[in-house]
Amino acid sequence: xxxxxxxxxxxxxxxxxxxxxxxxxxxxxxxxxxxxxxxxxxxxxxxxxxxxxxxxxxxxxxxxxxxxxxxxxxxxxxxxxxxxxxxxxxxxxxxxxxxxxxxxxxxxxxxxxxxxxxxxxxxxxxxxxxxxxxxxxxxxxxxxxxxxxxxxxxxxxxxxxxxxxxxxxxxxxxxxxxxxxxxxxxxxxxxxxxxxxxxxxxxxxxxxxxxxxxxxxxxxxxxxxxxxxxxxxxxxxxxxxxxxxxxxxxxxxxxxxxxxxxxxxxxxxxxxxxxxxxxxxxxxxxxxxxxxxxxxxxxxxxxxxxxxxxxxxxxxxxxxxxxxxxxxxxxxxxxxxxxxxxxxxxxxxxxxxxxxxxxxxxxxxxxxxxxxxxxxxxxxxxx
Amino acid sequence: xxxxxxxxxxxxxxxxxxxxxxxxxxxxxxxxxxxxxxxxxxxxxxxxxxxxxxxxxxxxxxxxxxxxxxxxxxxxxxxxxxxxxxxxxxxxxxxxxxxxxxxxxxxxxxxxxxxxxxxxxxxxxxxxxxxxxxxxxxxxxxxxxxxxxxxxxxxxxxxxxxxxxxxxxxxxxxxxxxxxxxxxxxxxxxxxxxxxxxxxxxxxxxxxxxxxxxxxxxxxxxxxxxxxxxxxxxxxxxxxxxxxxxxxxxxxxxxxxxxxxxxxxxxxxxxxxxxxxxxxxxxxxxxxxxxxxxxxxxxxxxxxxxxxxxxxxxxxxxxxxxxxxxxxxxxxxxxxxxxxxxxxxxxxxxxxxxxxxxxxxxxxxxxxxxxxxxxxxxxxxxx
Numbered sequence: 140x141x142x143x144x145x146x147x148x149x150x151x152x153x154x155x156x157x158x159x160x161x162x163x164x165x166x167x168x169x170x171x172x173x174x175x176x177x178x179x180x181x182x183x184x185x186x187x188x189x190x191x192x193x194x195x196x197x198x199x200x201x202x203x204x205x206x207x208x209x210x211x212x213x214x215x216x217x218x219x220x221x222x223x224x225x226x227x228x229x230x231x232x233x234x235x236x237x238x239x240x241x242x243x244x245x246x247x248x249x250x251x252x253x254x255x256x257x258x259x260x261x262x263x264x265x266x267x268x269x270x271x272x273x274x275x276x277x278x279x280x281x282x283x284x285x286x287x288x289x290x291x292x293x294x295x296x297x298x299x300x301x302x303x304x305x306x307x308x309x310x311x312x313x314x315x316x317x318x319x320x321x322x323x324x325x326x327x328x329x330x331x332x333x334x335x336x337x338x339x340x341x342x343x344x345x346x347x348x349x350x351x352x353x354x355x356x357x358x359x360x361x362x363x364x365x366x367x368x369x370x371x372x373x374x375x376x377x378x379x380x381x382x383x384x385x386x387x388x389x390x391x392x393x394x395x396x397x398x399x400x401x402x403x404x405x406x407x408x409x410x411x412x413x414x415x416x417x418x419x420x421x422x423x424x425x426x427x428x429x430x431x432x433x434x435x436x437x438x439x440x441x442x443x444x445x446x447x448x449x450x451x452x453x454x455x456x457x458x459x460x461x462x463x464x465x466x467x468x469x470x471x472x473x474x475x476x477x478x479x480x481x482x483x484x485x486x487x488x489x490x491x492x493x494x495x496x497x498x499x500x501x502x503x504x505x506x507x508x509x510x511x512x513x514x515x516x517x518x519x520x521x522x
Numbered sequence: 523x524x525x526x527x528x529x530x531x532x533x534x535x536x537x538x539x540x541x542x543x544x545x546x547x548x549x550x551x552x553x554x555x556x557x558x559x560x561x562x563x564x565x566x567x568x569x570x571x572x573x574x575x576x577x578x579x580x581x582x583x584x585x586x587x588x589x590x591x592x593x594x595x596x597x598x599x600x601x602x603x604x605x606x607x608x609x610x611x612x613x614x615x616x617x618x619x620x621x622x623x624x625x626x627x628x629x630x631x632x633x634x635x636x637x638x639x640x641x642x643x644x645x646x647x648x649x650x651x652x653x654x655x656x657x658x659x660x661x662x663x664x665x666x667x668x669x670x671x672x673x674x675x676x677x678x679x680x681x682x683x684x685x686x687x688x689x690x691x692x693x694x695x696x697x698x699x700x701x702x703x704x705x706x707x708x709x710x711x712x713x714x715x716x717x718x719x720x721x722x723x724x725x726x727x728x729x730x731x732x733x734x735x736x737x738x739x740x741x742x743x744x745x746x747x748x749x750x751x752x753x754x755x756x757x758x759x760x761x762x763x764x765x766x767x768x769x770x771x772x773x774x775x776x777x778x779x780x781x782x783x784x785x786x787x788x789x790x791x792x793x794x795x796x797x798x799x800x801x802x803x804x805x806x807x808x809x810x811x812x813x814x815x816x817x818x819x820x821x822x823x824x825x826x827x828x829x830x831x832x833x834x835x836x837x838x839x840x841x842x843x844x845x846x847x848x849x850x851x852x853x854x855x856x857x858x859x860x861x862x863x864x865x866x867x868x869x870x871x872x873x874x875x876x877x878x879x880x881x882x883x884x885x886x887x888x889x890x891x892x893x894x895x896x897x898x899x900x901x902x903x904x905x
Binding site for chain 1: 533536545549560593594597598600601621624626627630721723729731749750751753758759760773774775776777778779782847851852857858859862863865867875878
């Protein structure tokens with residue numbers, strides 16, 4: 140049975156061929172540990188990593204490569220900020236659209252450091268009042284954390300408004316771009332945030348095991364290191380060096396993964412982000428439209444389908460999402476995700492807790508034929 | 523110019539062909555995010571990870587797969603324990619052979635949590651007195667951290683003695699196996715330690731970006747999670763789930779890397795660890811012997827060359843290690859590492875601080891011809 144992969148919000152698949160080639164090439168011909176030797180092979184690995192930082196910095200609106208911290212995943216990046224920047228008794232403003240990678244660290248600090256947080260009320264359409272922000276602000280508010288797009292409903296939040304408010308009020312802001320960065324045409328230049336978490340294996344179409352943090356220069360002094368250890372730099376120091384990016388990057392990097400991410404960003408640049416964005420949106424709109432016409436299917440989230448990423452969460456009048464997810468996988472080879480998607484509060488807001496939803500997320504490599512087959516399948520089993 | 527790779531203590535190179543094939547296969551044909559979907563592709567990824575845990579657990583003397591925590595590198599693993607297990611005012615016994623991945627986290631906690639630590643005096647031959655341990659022990663001693671083998675001199679420490687003492691005194695012990703686990707024939711069964719950190723890309727011959735922690739069941743309750751976030755399990759919980767291995771594994775795993783590590787351990791099993799151990803030691807002894815006969819070269823560390831891993835650190839009567847490292851790389855294509863190797867106190871103990879050493883570390887894929895060429899090169903440029 141041919142399979143149809145519609146779980147790009149979890150990880151994009153397939154990966155562009157050059158990504159796989161770059162990983163294999165690195166494994167076969169470079170292989171060395173960057174910054175852990177002065178020899179030529181180690182220097183090649185160092186150059187590859189520096190180039191990847193430059194590509195990522197350029198992507199996020201021209202940030203300096205030193206401000207690009209590479210981590211295993213965005214969860215690690217969010218933890219660096221939440222645990223390294225927040226101090227005892229600090230207050231945070233965030234939203235119910237956040238992933239557990241924000242909610243769980245916050246709750247840890249709530250019990251350990253007496254930090255507190257409030258949820259900014261965000262509409263299903265992704266917007267909010269500036270008044271609400273003003274009202275939530277306290278003297279000890281030290282961080283805003285806001286999701287760029289929900290991994291449940293796909294809605295894109297009005298982060299520009301939040302960033303402008305945060306900058307005006309001189310409060311640092313962190314954006315979780317797990318569902319946006321890479322494949323969507325976004326004006327990153329105007330998203331002037333102090334912290335931006337990103338993943339390498341979704342929109343960027345790189346391998347799992349890559350991701351990172353953009354940290355603005357002025358936050359470095361205020362943000363303690365998280366994982367400490369060997370950096371290959373200032374080895375005589377018994378404390379973590381303050382220089383960037385080493386302060387936040389201890390231990391051996393996922394160099395083959397970074398080689399893959401490097402190739403992925405070059406692939407995006409070569410195709411042009413406009414054309415990638417366009418193709419994904421065509422797939423997404425076709426699927427959205429087709430599903431919306433089927434009786435018994437409810438599409439969760441915003442009415443304005445243009446303010447969404449390619450993520451469609453469904454509930455069913457007569458069926459449990461998990462049951463449908465099982466059927467489409469087993470009998471039709473359609474791969475989707477069911478459940479809470481690690482974002483329980485988003486489901487509570489959207490009224491889909493505790494059953495969750497069935498989530499379909501077409502990607503750049505989805506074909507029109509696959510989308511049409513999927514719509515037909517849902518017609519057959521739901522209505 | 524043909525190159526000769528002698529930096530296996532930094533990362534093993536080349537990797538076995540099946541490792542590269544497994545990564546490419548995973549990227550091309552599986553690709554999904556384990557535990558992040560109920561669909562068949564995600565289940566394949568979950569099975570692969572479980573099997574890898576089983577292989578690692580089996581390797582370390584029959585530990586349960588749940589006790590195997592997978593991380594980006596051993597530095598991350600050591601940080602989990604040091605930062606998650608130690609509490610305010612705790613005391614630690616460790617050694618000067620430790621890597622910065624132990625020393626830097628300890629120093630962080632020294633200033634932040636008032637923990638204290640003492641160095642167990644360890645001889646150049648890797649041994650120590652039980653009396654010294656008894657003398658260092660305090661009422662608040664809560665952890666012993668000991669390196670299995672030095673990444674500077676290559677000496678193997680008498681960890682069996684330390685583990686037995688720790689178990690007898692009911693103090694948890696952590697072993698850093700960065701330089702040993704994988705390629706050496708070691709009786710892991712008798713190394714009954716509460717915490718074992720390991721890396722995937724050195725002795726195991728897997729890809730960079732892999733490693734982990736073995737944590738004994740009874741330590742779980744005492745060791746807080748480190749990185750918190752989505753686990754794909756118990757998504758309704760706003761705190762990190764207590765179940766293993768999820769408690770210590772938040773965020774998307776380096777699944778292609780784990781596929782590579784899986785293949786690497788199978789490669790070791792198939793070749794037989796005895797034969798791998800034998801081949802590495804032949805290369806190592808040949809090189810050691812050849813270098814020892816050259817006037818003007820000093821081999822740092824133990825006299826008993828059988829109590830060492832395949833790591834040979836050199837200083838020179840008439841030359842700086844960095845100068846020789848540069849020459850052998852540039853003119854002869856020999857890749858080695860120079861400097862402090864992220865272990866400054868080991869150099870202080872060995873009298874090689876601050877210049878450091880030139881380190882040669884032959885591996886499983888080194889050839890007799892390469893070793894002979896290397897010896898000849900050193901004869902030509904040093905004596």
